[in-house]
Amino acid sequence: MSCIFCKIIEKEIPSHVVHEEAEWIAIRDVNPQAPVHLLVIPRRHIRGIDAASAPDGAILGALLLGAARIARSLGEESRGYRIVVNTGANGGQTVDHLHVHLLAGRPLSWPPG
DSSP, X not given: OOOHHHHHHTTSSOOOEEEEOSSEEXXXXXXXXXXXXXXXXXXXXXXXGGGOOGGGHHXXXXXXXXXXXXXXXXXXXXXXXXXXXXXXXXXTOOSSSOOEEEEESSOOOSSOO
């Protein structure tokens, strides 16, 4: 498979791993948009949130709960953080493998785009 995230998960491409679980991995984003910018990626390839279905509900929940747990471990829960899922080209998705962005460490403005 030519998916960069699949290659990172298989350790074919090096990355800065922050945390690993049986179903997902969290890495530092190589192009950070905030002091804390992590990607929480399911180990199983799912093209994007629009390709997920009801049986994927458990992994979708695990990604969100994992991002929140990491934010707490970094002490960001009192300051606040953002969890983002980009979908499709207009939504800003640049890798066709579902992933959750965890952004923190500075005030995040709205609207984001």
